[in-house]
Amino acid sequence: MANIKRSPWLLHYDGSSCNGCDIEVLACLTPVYDAERFGIMNTGDPMQADILLITGGINAQNQPTVRQLYEQMPRPKVVVAVGVCACTGGVFKDCYNILGGADTTIPVDIYVPGCAARPQAIIDGIIQAVDLFQKRLDEHHEKKKQKKSGNEVKANG
Amino acid sequence: MSTTKIILVICYILFAPLIGGLLDGFDRKISAKMQRRVGPPLLQPFYDVIKLFSKQVIFVSRYQIFFLLSYTVLIILTGVMFFAGTDILMCFFVMSTGATFLYFAGMVTSTPYSTMGANRELLQMMAYEPAVLLTCVGFYLAEGTFNVGQIASSNVSAILYLPGFFIAFIFILTIKMRKSPFDLSTSHHMHQELVKGLTTEMGARNLAIFQVTEWYENVFLLGVVGLYIINCNPYSLIAAVLVVFATYFLEILIDNTSARVKWDTMLKVSWGVTLFTAGINLIILMII
Numbered sequence: 001m002a003n004i005k006r007s008p009w010l011l012h013y014d015g016s017s018c019n020g021c022d023i024e025v026l027a028c029l030t031p032v033y034d035a036e037r038f039g040i041m042n043t044g045d046p047m048q049a050d051i052l053l054i055t056g057g058i059n060a061q062n063q064p065t066v067r068q069l070y071e072q073m074p075r076p077k078v079v080v081a082v083g084v085c086a087c088t089g090g091v092f093k094d095c096y097n098i099l100g101g102a103d104t105t106i107p108v109d110i111y112v113p114g115c116a117a118r119p120q121a122i123i124d125g126i127i128q129a130v131d132l133f134q135k136r137l138d139e140h141h142e143k144k145k146q147k148k149s150g151n152e153v154k155a156n157g
Numbered sequence: 158m159s160t161t162k163i164i165l166v167i168c169y170i171l172f173a174p175l176i177g178g179l180l181d182g183f184d185r186k187i188s189a190k191m192q193r194r195v196g197p198p199l200l201q202p203f204y205d206v207i208k209l210f211s212k213q214v215i216f217v218s219r220y221q222i223f224f225l226l227s228y229t230v231l232i233i234l235t236g237v238m239f240f241a242g243t244d245i246l247m248c249f250f251v252m253s254t255g256a257t258f259l260y261f262a263g264m265v266t267s268t269p270y271s272t273m274g275a276n277r278e279l280l281q282m283m284a285y286e287p288a289v290l291l292t293c294v295g296f297y298l299a300e301g302t303f304n305v306g307q308i309a310s311s312n313v314s315a316i317l318y319l320p321g322f323f324i325a326f327i328f329i330l331t332i333k334m335r336k337s338p339f340d341l342s343t344s345h346h347m348h349q350e351l352v353k354g355l356t357t358e359m360g361a362r363n364l365a366i367f368q369v370t371e372w373y374e375n376v377f378l379l380g381v382v383g384l385y386i387i388n389c390n391p392y393s394l395i396a397a398v399l400v401v402f403a404t405y406f407l408e409i410l411i412d413n414t415s416a417r418v419k420w421d422t423m424l425k426v427s428w429g430v431t432l433f434t435a436g437i438n439l440i441i442l443m444i445i
Binding site: 002036037047072137 | 185189192193194195196197198201204205207208210211212213214215352353356357358359360361364
C-alpha cells in the first residue's frame with residue numbers, strides 16, 4: 001500500500017480570522033520552523049490539496065465557500081481547525097454574523113487550540129492529520145478489497 | 158540503429174524519470190539550503206508523485222487526460238529521437254508539438270486561472286522558440302549536419318564555435334524549466350498570482366502525469382546542453398556531465414535570486430538575449 005504520509009499538501013483558508021492564526025500558519029513555513037522538511041507544501045489549489053487548514057470562525061458569507069473548497073478536494077482528505085475561533089467561534093462566538101466553529105459546516109478532524117495557535121501546535125496538529133490521512137487511504141483500500149472478495153464469493157456461490 | 162543507440166534509448170525511457178526526479182529533489186534541497194532551511198528529503202518528488210497517484214481522481218474536463226497523455230508521449234518521443242541520434246531539428250519540432258498539447262490540456266477546462274495559465278504558456282513558447290530554432294541552425298553551421306549522432310562524434314566540441322548560441326540556450330532553459338523569473342504559466346513554488354496557473358485544474362493522477370513528463374523533458378533539455386560539449390573524445394562525456402550539473406545549479410541560483418517578471422519583459426529580454434548573443438555568433442560563423 002502506498003505510503004502517502006510523506007507528502008501532505010495544505011490548503012489554507014482564512015474564515016473570519018483576525019489574521020493572528022494566519023500569520024502563525026505562515027510562520028510554520030519560514031526557516032525557523034520549516035514545515036517543508038516533512039514534505040508539507042502550502043498549495044493554493046483545492047484540487048491538489050490533502051489537508052484543509054481553517055482559521056477563524058464561520059460566518060454566513062463564507063459558509064458556501066468553505067463547503068465548496070472541502071468538496072473540491074479529492075479523497076482522502078483531512079480538516080484541521082487552527083485556533084480557538086475555528087474550533088468553537090472563540091471570542092466572536094456570540095456575534096450576530098458568526099455561526100460558530102468550522103465544524104458547523106464541514107467535518108473537522110483535528111482541533112488545534114490557541115489564540116493565536118503557536119507554530120509548534122500547528123505543526124503538531126498537521127502531523128496528527130497526516131496519520132489520519134494515511135489511515136483513511138488504508139481504510140479505503142481495505143473496503144475496496146473486501147468489496148472485491150465479496151463479489152468473488154457471490155460469483156462463485 | 159546500432160546497439161549502443163538502442164541501449165541509450167531504453168536507458169532514457171527507463172531512467173529519465175528517476176534522474177529527473179532526483180534532480181528535482183536536489184533542486185528543492187539546494188533551494189532550502191540557500192534559504193537556510195533544512196528542506197524536504199531528497200526523494201520528496203517521488204513521494205509526491207506516489208501520493209498523487211493514490212488519490213481520488215476528480216477532473217473538470219474528461220478530455221484533459223487525452224491531451225496530457227499526448228503531451229507525455231510526444232515529450233518521450235522527443236527524448237527517444239534525441240538519444241537515438243536522429244535529426245535535432247525534428248526533436249525540437251516534436252517537443253513544440255508536445256508543448257502545444259499541454260496548452261490544450263490547460264485550455265480545455267475553460268476555467269479562468271487555467272486558461273490564463275495556458276495563454277501564458279503560449280507566450281512562453283513564443284519567447285523561447287527563436288532560441289531553440291537558432292540552436293539547430295548553429296549546430297548545422299558548426300558541424301555541417303543536423304544529425305545528433307554526428308554532432309556528438311565530431312572532432313571539436315560544438316561550444317567552441319557556438320558560445321553565443323550556448324548562452325541563448327541556457328537563457329531560455331530558465332523559461333523551459335519553469336524557473337523564476339520566467340515561471341509565468343505555472344510555478345513550482347507554493348503560490349503564484351494565478352493559484353497554480355496552467356495546472357490549477359490538474360489534480361491527483363493528472364498532475365502526477367504532468368510532473369513525470371516534466372522530468373522527461375528536463376533530462377532531454379539537459380541532454381541538449383551536453384551536446385554542446387561532447388565530442389569524439391570519451392573524456393568529453395565527463396566534461397558534458399559537469400557542465401550539465403553546473404547549468405542546473407545556475408538555474409536553481411537564478412530561481413532563488415529573482416522575482417517573477419511580467420510577460421512583456423520576458424518576451425523582450427529573451428528575444429533580446431537570443432538576437433544579441435546568438436545573432437552575433439551567427440554573423441561571425443557565416444563570415445568565417
